[in-house]
Amino acid sequence: MAEQVEHPMGLAAESGKPTNGTNGSHTNKSSDAVKTSRFDPAFTDAVINATGPKASPRLRKVMASLTRHLHDFCRENEITIDEYMAGVEMINWAGRMSDLKRNEGQLLTDVIGLETLVDEITYTLASEATDAPTATAILGPFWRQDSPIYKMGSSIIQNSIPDGDHTFLHGRVLDFNTGKPIQNAEIDIWHTAPNGLYEQQDPEQPDMNLRGRFYTGEDGAYSFYCLRPTSYPVPMDGPAGKLIQLLDRHPMRPAHIHFILTAEGYKPLTTQIFDRRDKYIDNDVVFAVKDSLVVDFLPKKGDEKAQFDLEYDFKLVGYGVEKKGGMEGATAVAP
Numbered sequence: 471m472a473e474q475v476e477h478p479m480g481l482a483a484e485s486g487k488p489t490n491g492t493n494g495s496h497t498n499k500s501s502d503a504v505k506t507s508r509f510d511p512a513f514t515d516a517v518i519n520a521t522g523p524k525a526s527p528r529l530r531k532v533m534a535s536l537t538r539h540l541h542d543f544c545r546e547n548e549i550t551i552d553e554y555m556a557g558v559e560m561i562n563w564a565g566r567m568s569d570l571k572r573n574e575g576q577l578l579t580d581v582i583g584l585e586t587l588v589d590e591i592t593y594t595l596a597s598e599a600t601d602a603p604t605a606t607a608i609l610g611p612f613w614r615q616d617s618p619i620y621k622m623g624s625s626i627i628q629n630s631i632p633d634g635d636h637t638f639l640h641g642r643v644l645d646f647n648t649g650k651p652i653q654n655a656e657i658d659i660w661h662t663a664p665n666g667l668y669e670q671q672d673p674e675q676p677d678m679n680l681r682g683r684f685y686t687g688e689d690g691a692y693s694f695y696c697l698r699p700t701s702y703p704v705p706m707d708g709p710a711g712k713l714i715q716l717l718d719r720h721p722m723r724p725a726h727i728h729f730i731l732t733a734e735g736y737k738p739l740t741t742q743i744f745d746r747r748d749k750y751i752d753n754d755v756v757f758a759v760k761d762s763l764v765v766d767f768l769p770k771k772g773d774e775k776a777q778f779d780l781e782y783d784f785k786l787v788g789y790g791v792e793k794k795g796g797m798e799g800a801t802a803v804a805p
Contacts, residue, residue, distance in 0.1 A: 514541040560709040567708045571670035573611040577710040580608060580756040581719075589740075589758075603646040603785040605760045607742040610728060612668040617658060617681040625695035625775070626682040629675065631664060635698035637767060638776040642690045643731060646785040651690025655733035655786070658683045659696065661726070666702025698767050698778050699725040701750050714755065724750040724759060729784070736786040743782060 518534045525533075543549075560578070567574040579585050585608040592606075620626065627636070643655040660681035662668050669675040684692050703721040705711060714721050725745040732738045744751060744764045751759060770779035 509545050514538055517541070560713070563709045571612070571614060572705075573613075574705075574708045574710060576609070577611040577704060577708070578713065580610065580758075581704070581710050581714055583757040585609070586757045603787045604731075604739055604741055604783075605762045606740055607758045607760065607763060608756060609730075609740050610742075610756075612670065613658075613660060613728065613730070614670065614678070614681065617660065617683055618678050620682045620684055620694065622684055622687070622691070623693050623695075624682075624684075626659065626680055627695060627697065628679040631697065635767070635778055636776040637696055637698045637778040637780055638693065638770055638773060639696055639727075639780045639782070640691070640693035641782045641784065643686050643692065643733070643784045643786065644690060645736075646787045651686070651688065652733050652736065652786060653686060653688050653690065655686045655690065655731055655736075655784075656683055657686070657692050657784075658730040658732075659694070660728045661696060661699045662702055664697065664700050666700055671705070695775055696727065699727050699745060701725045701748050704755055719755065720753070721755055722750045722753070723756065724748040724754050726758075731784055731786060733786060735790075736788050739784065739786055741784075743780075 514537060518537050521530055521533065544554075561575070564575040564578045568576075576585065589606050589608055618626075643652045643657070644650065645652055658681075660668070663672065663675060663680060665672065667675070669677065669679040669681070680697065682694070684694055686692055701722055701724050704714070704723060706714065706721055711721065725748040726742040728742050730738065730740050742758060742763060744759050746764050746766050751764065765780060765782060767778040767780050770776050773779075
């Protein structure tokens with residue numbers, strides 16, 4: 471009798487006989503071939519085929535793929551009902567913690583790199599481009615709607631922060647294709663205090679501190695005062711923190727400033743810029759750092775409001791500019 475070897479799925483298979491790595495079954499079709507799956511092979515197709523004729527083609531495609539991958543994942547790892555319920559509870563826990571000030575569900579996906587991956591898929595341009603628009607980065611869980619609107623040159627620092635490194639941040643918002651300035655572009659900015667907390671996490675900070683919105687003029691220029699950011703740990707009191715602990719990973723994000731830029735006729739840009747000096751620049755817990763977003767804060771002289779200067783231009787892509795190498799569904803449609 472042929473020697474029995476352990477199948478990758480934990481099932482016995484006869485040595486010396488070929489197997490199909492896709493479905494785990496033998497290519498030998500004899501009636502006595504050893505079955506290599508304990509689970510109903512028709513079940514997944516039955517779930518996928520239950521989709522009705524009125525479902526959109528895109529939803530049909532995405533849900534079929536999602537269902538197949540999730541089912542295969544559960545079979546491959548032989549997920550038990552206890553493990554499944556623990557996963558469901560983690561998702562429910564994230565939902566219970568989420569509100570207008572904190573998106574724990576988004577943070578949970580961030581720590582496994584999912585938002586960064588989707589961000590890359592959505593916005594990657596053709597690799598042969600000689601120049602590129604400003605790279606995107608994840609939104610993160612602490613953006614808030616309706617932050618204050620300030621005049622150019624104002625400060626988003628609402629209270630005295632003597633231990634903060636004050637920075638004059640300025641630059642232009644430009645059309646990626648033409649290089650021309652973009653008028654009336656909205657720049658939405660937010661970052662943490664030196665203690666590593668966003669204002670909605672910290673009862674000692676004024677509401678909407680260290681966040682604000684600015685609108686460019688005809689020259690596309692922007693300028694304001696903010697802080698040189700600091701590295702900080704993501705919140706560890708929810709499911710994202712629990713997962714980080716279970717995976718034996720550190721919780722730190724490198725120092726960064728968040729931005730959302732919007733302008734009529736252009737694709738919205740969600741991004742971050744990162745301080746090159748930060749020791750976590752190559753080890754971000756949410757994997758969001760990109761080389762083109764790493765910046766240098768330079769010493770600033772002659773300005774009593776700031777110790778550092780940072781100049782950074784943003785390049786936006788118009789809705790009419792199509793990606794030569796784009797993926798299906800990756801190019802936004804003008805509203």
